Amino acid sequence: ILSEVVMANKYFGPDCKILWKDRKRIFGLPWTFTRYEIVEKPGEWIKLFSHVGLLSTISEETYFYRIDDLQVYQSLFDKMFGVGTITVYCGNASNDTMVLQKIKNPYKVRDMIATLVEKERKEKGMRYSEFQA
Numbered sequence: 001i002l003s004e005v006v007m008a009n010k011y012f013g014p015d016c017k018i019l020w021k022d023r024k025r026i027f028g029l030p031w032t033f034t035r036y037e038i039v040e041k042p043g044e045w046i047k048l049f050s051h052v053g054l055l056s057t058i059s060e061e062t063y064f065y066r067i068d069d070l071q072v073y074q075s076l077f078d079k080m081f082g083v084g085t086i087t088v089y090c091g092n093a094s095n096d097t098m099v100l101q102k103i104k105n106p107y108k109v110r111d112m113i114a115t116l117v118e119k120e121r122k123e124k125g126m127r128y129s130e131f132q133a
Helices: 002-012 076-081 106-124
Strands: 017-023 034-041 045-052 058-063 067-073 083-090 097-104
Touching: 017 097, 017 106, 034 097, 034 106, 045 097, 045 106, 067 106, 076 083, 083 106, 097 106
Parallel strands: none
Antiparallel strands: 017 034, 034 045, 045 058, 067 083, 083 097
16 A cells, blocks of 8 residues: 555545556456556546556546546457446547556446546536537
């Protein structure tokens, strides 16, 4: 747990907490260099991060209050290994979807994301209709 606090402080600043993290999995094992994290800076924001790569890394992030919808996909093969893919639809100008591929317990993660989205919107006093153009 101490190493998670140090990692959160190193990458995201002081007082940040990693609420969830996982890697893209192959045959149910985290052998890839694709990482996903949900990070909270209490009182300020909750963000979803995606980091892809080892030597060169592409990082994407989205604020939770911008998330519009979630979709879970599990093939038969995915079900055998307890993984699935979550597609996050969001209102970002640069990227309107974020795909969390082959993560463990996808339905639990989807429920956690949905709960945090509602929490963020309540705290910021936002309604869904404010995001529609």
